[in-house]
Amino acid sequence: MVEFKTISYEAVTVGEEFMSDDFLIKPEDVETFAFAVDDHDPWYFEDSPLEGTIAHPVLMGNQALFMRHGKYIVPAGLHAKMQYEFVEPIRVGMRVRTRGKLIDKYEKRGRHYMVTEFATRDEETGTVLVRGQFTQMLFPKSGVHEDARKR
Amino acid sequence: MPASASTFEVGSELPTLKKTITQRQIDCYSGVRPKSIHTDVEWAKAKGFPAPLAQALMSTAYVSQMMVTWLGTGFIKGGKISASFIKPVIVGDTLTARAVIKSKENDGGRPRVTVECWCENQHGVKTLVGSASGFADQLRM
Numbered sequence: 001m002v003e004f005k006t007i008s009y010e011a012v013t014v015g016e017e018f019m020s021d022d023f024l025i026k027p028e029d030v031e032t033f034a035f036a037v038d039d040h041d042p043w044y045f046e047d048s049p050l051e052g053t054i055a056h057p058v059l060m061g062n063q064a065l066f067m068r069h070g071k072y073i074v075p076a077g078l079h080a081k082m083q084y085e086f087v088e089p090i091r092v093g094m095r096v097r098t099r100g101k102l103i104d105k106y107e108k109r110g111r112h113y114m115v116t117e118f119a120t121r122d123e124e125t126g127t128v129l130v131r132g133q134f135t136q137m138l139f140p141k142s143g144v145h146e147d148a149r150k151r
Numbered sequence: 152m153p154a155s156a157s158t159f160e161v162g163s164e165l166p167t168l169k170k171t172i173t174q175r176q177i178d179c180y181s182g183v184r185p186k187s188i189h190t191d192v193e194w195a196k197a198k199g200f201p202a203p204l205a206q207a208l209m210s211t212a213y214v215s216q217m218m219v220t221w222l223g224t225g226f227i228k229g230g231k232i233s234a235s236f237i238k239p240v241i242v243g244d245t246l247t248a249r250a251v252i253k254s255k256e257n258d259g260g261r262p263r264v265t266v267e268c269w270c271e272n273q274h275g276v277k278t279l280v281g282s283a284s285g286f287a288d289q290l291r292m
Contacts, residue, residue, distance in 0.1 A: 036180035037212035038170055041219060049224055049289075057227055058215045061208045062181070076188055076198060079207040079236055084215075086230040 007072035009112035018067035022097040030055045054089040063098045064118040081135040087128050095123045112138040168248040172205045207236035210270045210279040213248040225286030234281035245273040262287045
């Protein structure tokens, strides 16, 4: 059983590993994503030069971002940076899982950040589909940093 | 000059994308739940925002769309994005995604092109800045 702790700069440890649940990519997931980002490229619905339809390369971004929710209560946070490398196409019918590791945490101008590297794989074949790293800002207990609200 | 298969010069700009972001799109992207700055209006306001925020990651989808439209399979297999999210995006904002060709180099015998990319809102404020790259040996347009 997982014992969830509220996430904080003090609670997370460099080297700590994360893992998402596995996720079966269904046709409606691609359709919903296409609506969300208004990208209805026929490669995702009809055919592509890559032996059939594929999915948006960034489809599983949230699976990576939400890995920490498998261990922590995350009241809120802001996403600061994202790096993606697209290795192989994602397709409907794949069962995918993302694994990651906290590779750095730091304080900058009074704010706390955590940096996580990740790889999303096809669970059946072990093929890496997407890898990268992301930086997330951890909110203080009081709420949001004042200047983070400015537009 | 817009970039295409025939004009592929450093300094050329890719065709822009414009996206007006609705709450329903944010809901679909992030999943609706209470106590979310993306999908709970009252919670977003309690956290000091005027309205729910679009998830920053949504903007990388716009960059990806630009690159897939241009490079095709050369982005699907071998593409990269590096993005910094520098200002929040609020529901109802209209973002314009833009990219300018920055360099072309040999990457294992294949031409890799890198663009400087950014998203700006309806006020001209940049919300995402970064770069993206992919192989340009099978341009789609």
